[in-house]
Amino acid sequence: MNLSIVLRRLAVAAIAIAAVPALAGCWQGKGASTTMQASMNSGNGTQATVGDMRIENATVVRGDDGTASLIMSVFNQGMEADTLTSVTVNGIVATIAPTPIAPGTFEAFGYGVEGQPPTKVALVTGLDVASSSYVPVTLVFQTAGQLDISVLTVPPVGYYEGLLPVAAP
Numbered sequence: 001m002n003l004s005i006v007l008r009r010l011a012v013a014a015i016a017i018a019a020v021p022a023l024a025g026c027w028q029g030k031g032a033s034t035t036m037q038a039s040m041n042s043g044n045g046t047q048a049t050v051g052d053m054r055i056e057n058a059t060v061v062r063g064d065d066g067t068a069s070l071i072m073s074v075f076n077q078g079m080e081a082d083t084l085t086s087v088t089v090n091g092i093v094a095t096i097a098p099t100p101i102a103p104g105t106f107e108a109f110g111y112g113v114e115g116q117p118p119t120k121v122a123l124v125t126g127l128d129v130a131s132s133s134y135v136p137v138t139l140v141f142q143t144a145g146q147l148d149i150s151v152l153t154v155p156p157v158g159y160y161e162g163l164l165p166v167a168a169p
Contacts, residue, residue: 045072046137046151051144052078053101060089060135060153061110061163062127069163070094070122070137070151071110076101083142087122089151090135094122110163131155 045057058072070089076082081102087094099120101107109120129135134150141147154160 046149048147048149050139050141050147051082052076052080052103053082053084053141053144053147055139055147055149058137058149058151059160060124060127060137060151061156061160062129062131062153063156066126066128068124068127068153069110070124071160071163072122073106073108074099074101074139075106076103079103080143082144084139085142086138086140088136088138089122089124090127090129090137092124092126094124096120096122127153129153 045059046055047057048055054075054077056073056075058070060068060070062068068089070087074084081100084096084099084101084107087096096109097120099107099109107120108118109122110118112118127135131153133153135153137149137151139147139149156163
């Protein structure tokens with residue numbers, strides 16, 4: 001075989017081998033959508049942390065008349081008590097009593113623990129948004145500070161049936 005044919009074949013093989021990673025799309029950069037999924041909200045509620053306070057499964061359950069309940073669990077992962085002092089949903093101040101949360105404990109808002117009726121509620125009136133949309137929610141804690149999150153709005157059906165409206169205890 002001619003040396004130039006061998007060199008051409010080797011060059012084609014080297015180019016093919018070098019092109020495989022680029023053509024396979026194995027690395028799309030640091031901003032690839034596949035690296036963002038863990039930080040995105042899902043239909044299972046919003047999770048977030050501010051200071052020692054951890055919010056889990058935050059969801060707004062909205063009725064047809066514009067009333068809504070913010071349901072969530074708030075965990076105090078710190079060594080000192082903290083107090084949830086205010087909640088705002090889509091710019092509307094929610095009716096909520098200041099709620100102290102002892103260290104190492106949690107408070108459930110909008111639903112009861114182990115089938116019991118709710119003892120803590122965050123009620124909103126005049127919420128004019130479509131179901132399945134995300135609304136801005138602001139939680140303010142006495143020590144941990146302010147947390148701004150985006151929360152899914154759902155109708156009171158299926159899993160969320162009976163969670164709206166809930167009167168303050």
